[in-house]
Amino acid sequence: EQRAALATWEGPGRTADGVPVKILANVADGESARKAAGAPVQGVGLFRTELCFLNRKEEPSVEEQTSIYGQVLQPFGDDRYVVVRTLDAGSDKPVAFATHDGEENPALGVRGLRLSFDNPGLLDRQLDAIAAATAETGTEAWVMAPMVATVAEADEFAAKVHDRGLKAGVMVEVPSAALLAHRMLQAVDFLSIGTNDLTQYTMAADRMATDLAHLTDPWQPAVLQLIAITAEAGRQARKPVGVCGEAAADPLLACVLVGMGVTSLSMAAAAVRPVGARLSTVPFGLCEEAAEAALSASDPVAGRDAVRALLG
Numbered sequence: 001e002q003r004a005a006l007a008t009w010e011g012p013g014r015t016a017d018g019v020p021v022k023i024l025a026n027v028a029d030g031e032s033a034r035k036a037a038g039a040p041v042q043g044v045g046l047f048r049t050e051l052c053f054l055n056r057k058e059e060p061s062v063e064e065q066t067s068i069y070g071q072v073l074q075p076f077g078d079d080r081y082v083v084v085r086t087l088d089a090g091s092d093k094p095v096a097f098a099t100h101d102g103e104e105n106p107a108l109g110v111r112g113l114r115l116s117f118d119n120p121g122l123l124d125r126q127l128d129a130i131a132a133a134t135a136e137t138g139t140e141a142w143v144m145a146p147m148v149a150t151v152a153e154a155d156e157f158a159a160k161v162h163d164r165g166l167k168a169g170v171m172v173e174v175p176s177a178a179l180l181a182h183r184m185l186q187a188v189d190f191l192s193i194g195t196n197d198l199t200q201y202t203m204a205a206d207r208m209a210t211d212l213a214h215l216t217d218p219w220q221p222a223v224l225q226l227i228a229i230t231a232e233a234g235r236q237a238r239k240p241v242g243v244c245g246e247a248a249a250d251p252l253l254a255c256v257l258v259g260m261g262v263t264s265l266s267m268a269a270a271a272v273r274p275v276g277a278r279l280s281t282v283p284f285g286l287c288e289e290a291a292e293a294a295l296s297a298s299d300p301v302a303g304r305d306a307v308r309a310l311l312g
């Protein structure tokens with residue numbers, strides 16, 4: 001049944017019994033956006049804007065940023081949407097014109113939204129460019145901030161985005177944000193869980209360290225607990241909660257996330273069909289059972305085994 005689904009699945013995302021789950025793509029620039037637009041996705045769940053700027057010595061002008069963002073928005077027309085993440089510079093993504101040099105511990109330093117607040121003109125110019133690009137292309141843009149740790153940060157970011165008439169969200173990548181998801185949702189319109197960093201910060205294990213792969217595993221029950229808390233907050237608030245980290249690209253784990261109440265899954269374009277096809281064979285109740293099994297497992301290996309036994 002799963003092989004047949006993989007051969008024929010053309011979206012939109014849904015469970016076997018028809019519960020809708022948006023399947024979205026992660027993109028980096030105009031070229032990857034054009035490719036992703038040809039896949040059966042309902043839009044983009046993560047546009048990593050910093051990847052456009054990694055090799056730039058100076059900040060691009062608002063006009064140039066508008067053009068770059070427009071190239072990502074345009075392929076999705078007026079019936080699909082693009083979640084644009086503001087600059088996530090610092091640590092594993094150094095950007096010459098923004099990153100603080102000489103930090104002892106850059107993963108715990110001035111990075112992500114902290115860096116944008118440290119340099120408010122930078123954030124304002126980026127938001128102006130996103131607003132201009134959505135007006136020019138007619139493609140809806142939702143805007144979200146990376147590395148949010150406090151409710152005050154979410155409030156301040158949401159106010160700036162709402163001033164420009166756009167939907168505002170924050171990423172849940174730090175355990176504090178997951179624990180306070182219900183408070184964050186009072187200010188923002190949506191949440192997006194970045195499981196790569198959420199795992200790193202929950203397990204205190206560098207996401208780049210290959211010898212710590214057993215810890216930087218999104219099947220870690222502690223990470224899943226934080227995802228479940230976040231998804232439940234979204235359910236209570238009736239607002240969307242997506243996952244845009246690597247976890248969403250694992251077809252088995254994707255079913256677990258849906259069972260927790262996650263409403264969208266965003267992934268590299270190559271994972272879209274395997275994930276969408278697998279989800280289309282599993283009824284929602286079985287996703288919920290899989291979520292319970294993964295959450296109550298003692299470790300990632302036991303979790304995977306239990307879920308595989310349930311879902312086949």
Ligand code: PEP
Pocket residue numbers: 046048088173193194195196197198244245246
């Ligand atoms: C994440 O941390 O899971 C995420 C999606 O952001 P990035 O991988 O770009 O840090």
Ligand code: MG
Pocket residue numbers: 146173194196197
């Ligand atoms: Mg991240």
